[in-house]
Amino acid sequence: MNKKLLKYILIGITISICIILLGTRKERKENSPAPRDYAEIIKEGVLRAVTEYNSVSYHIINDTIEGFDYALLHAFAQDKGIKLEITPEMSFEKRLQGILEGKYDLLATGTLVNTQSKDSLLFTQTLILSKQVLVQRKKETDSLYIDNQLELAHKTLHVIKNSPALLRIHNLMEEIADTIYIEEVELYGAEQLLAMVSEGDIDYAVCDENIAKSALADFPNLDISTYISFTQFYAWGVNKHSPVLLDSLNSWLNSYMETKEYQKLYKKYFH
Template sequence: MRKFINVPSRLYLAGTLAVGLFLNSCSFFDKAPANEDPDQGLNVNVVEPVKRDYADIKENGVLRMITRYSSNTYFLHQGLEWGFEYEFVNKFADQHDLALEVVVIGPDENPYDLLNSGEGDIIAANYTRTPERKKYVEFTRPYNLVNQLLVFSENIPNAPQTIEEIAKQEIPITVRRNSSYYYRLQELKAEGIDLSINLVSNKKDTESLLYEISNGQYLATVADDNIYQASNKYMQGIKKGPVIAKNDTIAWAIRKNAPNLKTELNRFLYDHFRFGGPNESPKRSTFLNVLRKRYFKEGPHIANYYNPETNMLGGGVISPYDDLIKSVADSAGIDWLLVASIIAQETKFNPNAKSWAGAVGLMQVLPRYSEISSEEMLYDEEINLREGVRIIKEHLNHYSYMDSTDKWSFALAAYNAGQGHVADARRLVIDQNRDPNEWKNVSDALLKLMQRKYYKDARYGFCRGIETVRYVEEIKNRYNIYQTILTLNKESERNAGPGVLGIF
C-alpha cells in the first residue's frame, strides 16, 4: 500500500486543475533542461504492459485514470475534483461500481510508462490517436472530434490567415515533440510548406503553452479547437488562426493486453458518442453535451471560477476554511490536510449539511456522540470542527500502537462505520489467522461483513463494508492531492510571488 502520511515521491492523485495550474506550469517547466533533447518523441521505457484487465480492476474495485492537471481534464475547485475527463471517466466508473483514482502525470513521468507499468489503467487526457502512440497503447473508440488550429499572440498585429503566410513570415510555431501537433506540422513540411518549428520540453501541456502565447513569450502554437475555446474564456492576448487539421479523433488509451477493458469502455462510449452520416455532426448523449457546454462551450464556464485575475475573497489554497481547519487541527496535533480531506468526503465543505442519519455540519457530527448538546450549535463551523477533530483524535488514540498509515486507516474506518463494526472485522481477521493490525486484512473483512454467513455471527451485524473501504481509500488519496496542491502553491509563490495560486 502506498504511504500517505509523507509527501508522495510522485504526483499521485485520486478520484476529484489546481488554481492556476497553467501559471504554475509556466514557472515549474519554463524551459527544457539543457540535458533534455526536445526531439526524443514519446520516450517510452516500459513497452511490456503488466497483466491487468477488466476482471482484475473489478476485483480490486478501483479504476485508475492517468491525466494531466488542466482546466479541461482534471483540477480542484474548493478541494473537490472537476474536469471534463474526470467527470466522463467517473461516469463509467459509477456505472461499473468502481472507485475512481486519478494519477496526475508528474514533471518527470511518462503517461505511457505509467499505463504499461500498472500505475494507471486508462489515459484520459484529450489524446489524439496517432500512429506513434499506437505503437505502445491501444485506443478506445473516439468520444470527440476536434480540429487543430494555430493560435497566435496578439503581439502579431496582422495574424496570417493561411499556413503559407506563416511560412512566408517565418513565424516560429512552438510545440512539444510528443504532441500530435508536431506530427501534423511535419506532414505540412513534407508537403513543401517550409515551416519554422520551435520545440519545447515535453513536460509542457497545451494550456501552459497557450498561456505563454498570451503573455508574449512565444508567437504561435497549435491547439485543439476545444482547448482553445476553453482557454480563451480566461486568457487575454491569444487569437485564433487557421485550421491545419480537421476531425482528429480523441480517445482514451489503455494497455494493449486489456481487450475486456476496451470492450467495456467502448460499450460505454457508444452510448454517448456516435458518428453521424455523411455531412452530419456526431450524435452525443445529453450527459456528454452537458459536459461539453460546461467545460468548452458558451455560457457560464467553470474557468470563470479560477480566472487568475479574479480576486477570490476569504479563501485558502484548499478550501474556504483552511485557516480555521489549520488552527483546530494544529491544537489537536493532527495533520490539517487529513481533516480537510475528511470534510471534503463528508460534506464537500458545506457547513449546513445534514445526513439521513442526523449527522450535521462540516464534519457530519452525530449529536448523540457529541459533547455539544445543541444540534443548532453543531452547525457553527468552528464548534463542528472541534467536535469532529476531537472524535477523530479519540479514534487515533485508540489505534495509537499501529504504524501511521494503519492508524489513520483504522481511525477513518471507525469515524465512518463506528468502532463496533471495525472490531467485528478485526475479530473475523483473527479467526482467519491473519494480522488484525493490518488495514489490508481488515478492509477485506469489512467487505465480508456484507455477506450473511459472516455478519450473522458478528456482534454489530451487517456492515456496508464497501462504503467504508472506499471512504478510507478516497480520503487517503485526496490527502495526496492536497499535499501536491500545497507543494505547487509554494513553488508558485517562490517563482511568481504570493497570490498566484488561490482558491478555486
C-alpha cells in the same frame, strides 16, 4: 509577473494540492507493475487513470473536482462499482509511458488518434472531434501575426513534447515544401503555452482547439483562428495488453453517450 501567466505556470502546485485533496494516490512498489486487463481491475476494485490537469479534462474549482474526462471516469467507476485512483500529469510523454509500463490502466484525457499514437495504444470510440490550432497574438497587437499556413515557413512552433500533433506538423512541412522549426516543451501543458504566447515569452504554439477555446477568456490578446490540422478524432487510450478493458469501456460509452446526463455534460464543455 502577470497574474494570469502565474496562474498557469504554477499549475504544478495546484496539481500537488489536488492529489492531497483526492487522497487517492497510494505508495507503489519501485518495480513497475505489469499492464492489467479488466478482470484484474475488477478483482482489485480500483481503476488507475492518468489525465491532464486543464480546464477541460480535470481541474479544481473551490475545492470541487470538475472536468469532462473526470465526470466520465466517475460515472464509469460508479456504474462498475469500483474506486478511482486518478493521477494528474502534465507531461504527455509521462502519461504515455505510464500506460505502457502498466502504472496506469487508462489514459483518460482526450488524445489525438493517428497512425503514430495507434502504434502505442488501443483507443476507445471517439469522444470528441477537434483540430490543432496555431496560438498567436492578435493581428492588431502583434506584427508577427500569421494569416495562413504558408507563412509558417522558418517560424518556430512550441509543442508539447512527443505530442501526436508533431506528426501533423511534419506533414505540413511537406505540404508547404519548407522548414518549420519545432521546440518541444516537456514541463507544461496547453494552457501554459497559451499563457507564454500571451505574455510574449514565445510567439507561436500549437494546441488542441477545445482546450484553447476553454482558456481563451483569460487571454483576450490571443488568436486561434488559424488551423494546423483538419478535424481529427480524440479518444481515451489503454495498453495493448488490455483489450477486454477496451471492450468494457466502449460498451459502457455506447450506452452512456445516449443519456441526457451525457448530453448535459458534453454541452457544458463543448458548446
